[in-house]
Amino acid sequence: MGKKSAEEMTEAAGRVVYHEDTKNRHTLNIKNLKKNDSAEYIFRLTTKGGGPKQSGFSVVLLIVTGLKVKFTPSAVVTEDQRVTLTCSTSCPLTDNTNYIWFFNSRPLTLTENQNKHLVLDPVSSQHAGNYSCAVNTQTDLRSPEETLAVEDGTGAAGTHSVIC
Template sequence: MENHHILRIKNLTRSDSAEYTFRFLTDDGGLKYSAVAGVTLIVTVKVTPSVVVTEGQRVTLTCSTSCPLTDNTTYIWYQNRRPLTPPESQHKHLVLDPVSSQHAGNYSCAVKTLQHINSPEETLTVTGTWISAAAAGTAAVLLAIILLSVFLWIR
């Protein structure tokens, strides 16, 4: 391919984690072009809608990389440092629908290679629906007390 240059690393390992730059040399050995910035592979976990959710919601965890990977890349998901069992753990997205209290914990993902490249952990907190209902009930009672106090003060 003319003017397309690709660095392909097979059997990627943790020791391959680095910043890669490139330069082109002319036929006589002179420098023609050199990259100013390089490319670094970083793996992270993103949680949607947020890291604090209520039981019953749909939660999507996404294993993100700083550079594009092929569609057939295999991912490994971990909950509290233990690998989740296949097949749900081999895709870029991990969907918890509906999420429950057993899903609470620390999540990380890895790009499957000979030595997995792991992400930092992301903590998912799952609150019970009763907490939300209790909070709504408390807010309603407080609002009623405030309105009653204002009414009595005006009278």
């Protein structure tokens, strides 16, 4: 990860806004984070008064990660088993984050709270297909699709899907 200069941040086409208030708080807001926004950000405050010049440095390391779908116990399961899909990221999100799940590129409409876990219990051949997830506020930033294969009792796997 490299260091971002003020010029590079200015070029971020309206995604970056700097705020300063009367209580000496300084905030840099970055909208629509992208992976290449990952960097070490340095804030330097310089005051010039009657005395010597004083400088303060504050360093923030920002790591932007993407979402990933994980299957438990695995991506290949047998009908009537329970499978849990988890939308995970290496950075923690708040417990009240809402997620959107996608099945074969179409959003799933869930009746319960949409959280980071999608439980299929019991799983059937209709659940076989491609899954991805997104945070509700960033539906255009989806995880890569991951495939769930469902075997029947004979051990034959299927990845066909039924559009609901």
